[in-house]
Amino acid sequence: MSDLSIRELLSQLVGEGYAIPEGNLEQAREFLRDESKASSPWYVRLFTGFSAWIAAIFLIMFLFLANVLNDDVGILAIGMFFIVIAVALNRSDLRNDFISQLGLALGLAGQVLAIYGLGSIFEDSFLVPLLIILGEIALIMVYKKPPSTLPFDVDNHWDDPFRTLRPRCG
Amino acid sequence: MEGGADPLDTIPTKATILQLAEMKLLNSEALERALKISGVRPDRARWRGFLDSLLLVLAALFTVSGVFFFFAFNWASMHRFFKLGLLQAGIFVAVVPAARDKLERLTGKVALGVAALIVGALLAVYGQIYQTGADSYELFLYWALLIAGWVLISRFTPLWMIWIILLNLSLEFFWIQIVGDLDFRLNLLIFALNGGALLVWELADASGIEWLESRWSPRLLFLPAFGVLVEPTMEWTLFQELGYRSDPLLPVMVLLFIGTSAMVMYIYSQIRLDLFMLTVCAAGLMLIIDTWIARSLGTRGFEAATLLCMSALFIGEAALVVSLLRRVSRAWEARESG
Numbered sequence: 001m002s003d004l005s006i007r008e009l010l011s012q013l014v015g016e017g018y019a020i021p022e023g024n025l026e027q028a029r030e031f032l033r034d035e036s037k038a039s040s041p042w043y044v045r046l047f048t049g050f051s052a053w054i055a056a057i058f059l060i061m062f063l064f065l066a067n068v069l070n071d072d073v074g075i076l077a078i079g080m081f082f083i084v085i086a087v088a089l090n091r092s093d094l095r096n097d098f099i100s101q102l103g104l105a106l107g108l109a110g111q112v113l114a115i116y117g118l119g120s121i122f123e124d125s126f127l128v129p130l131l132i133i134l135g136e137i138a139l140i141m142v143y144k145k146p147p148s149t150l151p152f153d154v155d156n157h158w159d160d161p162f163r164t165l166r167p168r169c170g
Numbered sequence: 171m172e173g174g175a176d177p178l179d180t181i182p183t184k185a186t187i188l189q190l191a192e193m194k195l196l197n198s199e200a201l202e203r204a205l206k207i208s209g210v211r212p213d214r215a216r217w218r219g220f221l222d223s224l225l226l227v228l229a230a231l232f233t234v235s236g237v238f239f240f241f242a243f244n245w246a247s248m249h250r251f252f253k254l255g256l257l258q259a260g261i262f263v264a265v266v267p268a269a270r271d272k273l274e275r276l277t278g279k280v281a282l283g284v285a286a287l288i289v290g291a292l293l294a295v296y297g298q299i300y301q302t303g304a305d306s307y308e309l310f311l312y313w314a315l316l317i318a319g320w321v322l323i324s325r326f327t328p329l330w331m332i333w334i335i336l337l338n339l340s341l342e343f344f345w346i347q348i349v350g351d352l353d354f355r356l357n358l359l360i361f362a363l364n365g366g367a368l369l370v371w372e373l374a375d376a377s378g379i380e381w382l383e384s385r386w387s388p389r390l391l392f393l394p395a396f397g398v399l400v401e402p403t404m405e406w407t408l409f410q411e412l413g414y415r416s417d418p419l420l421p422v423m424v425l426l427f428i429g430t431s432a433m434v435m436y437i438y439s440q441i442r443l444d445l446f447m448l449t450v451c452a453a454g455l456m457l458i459i460d461t462w463i464a465r466s467l468g469t470r471g472f473e474a475a476t477l478l479c480m481s482a483l484f485i486g487e488a489a490l491v492v493s494l495l496r497r498v499s500r501a502w503e504a505r506e507s508g
Contacts, residue, residue, distance in 0.1 A: 005182075013200055019197070020200065044445065044495060047491070048492055051488035098485070
């Protein structure tokens with residue numbers, strides 16, 4: 001890796017004759033500042049993911065012990081409810097560490113409950129996996145908020161999670 | 171300016187450069203060029219360097235495992251002098267490039283590493299031929315002692331780590347086979363061994379020895395050193411009132427756990443930044459605190475509520491830890507840019 005900063009990289013590109021729209025620089029700075037706040041090293045993500053799993057398992061155990069989950073449709077409904085809350089939290093503007101951690105735990109617990117509910121309602125080895133796959137794809141599509149809040153024009157293909165799999169042309 | 175350094179002065183990752191392109195700051199040609207200039211997309215020379223080291227290390231590892239399996243498979247059909255001679259010849263063959271390349275280059279270091287590993291094979295074969303009834307800790311201990319000189323001169327991190335693993339194995343087998351009693355004295359010794367190695371490593375690194383720069387080895391050393399403190403502390407939180415365990419060392423381990431946590435958190439947040447150490451330390455503390463809370467709640471008999479509390483507790487604590495880590499990291503950025 002070279003030690004060029006983003007600024008030096010951009011000025012070298014300008015020097016080589018590539019067109020860099022200056023007007024977008026300030027917005028890019030703001031966006032990157034948010035982004036650097038959001039990204040964490042892998043061990044921190046491992047830690048938060050692990051804690052979220054434990055929290056989700058405790059939550060599910062609580063629901064079973066408190067006799068909230070007594071029929072299959074109810075389990076599915078509660079699972080879906082948790083997933084909806086998780087997506088809403090993850091897409092909301094007031095994202096902080098607590099909200100995202102809560103969303104992660106609720107999302108995990110919701111998926112476990114929804115999958116369990118689906119499995120015991122339909123008891124079908126073809127239909128259930130199919131529904132799970134379709135449901136997870138739908139979840140991936142809606143989970144992240146597209147950065148359409150950027151104050152300048154962006155070709156919005158953020159809501160297409162498979163774009164990296166397609167060959168880029170041009 | 172709030173929030174520390176200007177993000178434009180940071181070194182871009184691949185994700186950052188792709189984001190610049192998403193924001194129409196770079197068109198597709200500029201993106202290609204940016205990936206190349208920043209070194210995110212490796213050029214020919216870097217690919218060559220990478221493949222060189224990769225193939226070298228893989229070749230060394232396959233050669234050594236080939237040697238091990240060769241002896242296991244052809245055991246019956248070779249005379250014992252032939253086996254020992256072959257292994258000694260192997261050591262000699264491996265040492266020659268190490269001596270020729272003067273340990274300045276990776277080839278020399280890897281060759282010395284191969285020789286060090288074959289010494290282990292030689293000891294194992296010797297032990298199989300002459301069944302002396304020796305304990306297996308002796309194999310690891312003698313192995314470690316015999317290669318100690320090579321390790322000292324190698325300036326090669328993986329070889330040092332292998333050596334420390336050998337010492338750990340000797341200690342543990344010695345304890346299991348000779349002492350027999352699995353008590354906290356073993357925890358104390360493992361802590362002393364790995365924690366001591368970590369301390370020496372950091373002190374030597376701080377004094378400017380260049381090849382000690384890599385961070386994975388001190389991090390790897392910290393895991394067993396801290397783990398052997400977490401385990402007794404957890405036992406203490408679970409069983410303190412029941413008098414279940416009356417190991418006289420238990421209070422010592424708990425105090426060591428508290429002292430080590432405090433020291434690690436101070437050193438790696440104030441003297442040098444290492445978020446990995448802080449994360450592991452926080453995870454250990456969280457485990458202890460939550461065990462204590464769960465036990466206190468659980469013994470009073472409201473089980474379902476306890477589970478809900480634990481769930482909320484884990485979410486809250488993880489969020490707290492992440493925001494604290496972020497604060498530490500931002501304070502460092504501000505300190506370095508200001």
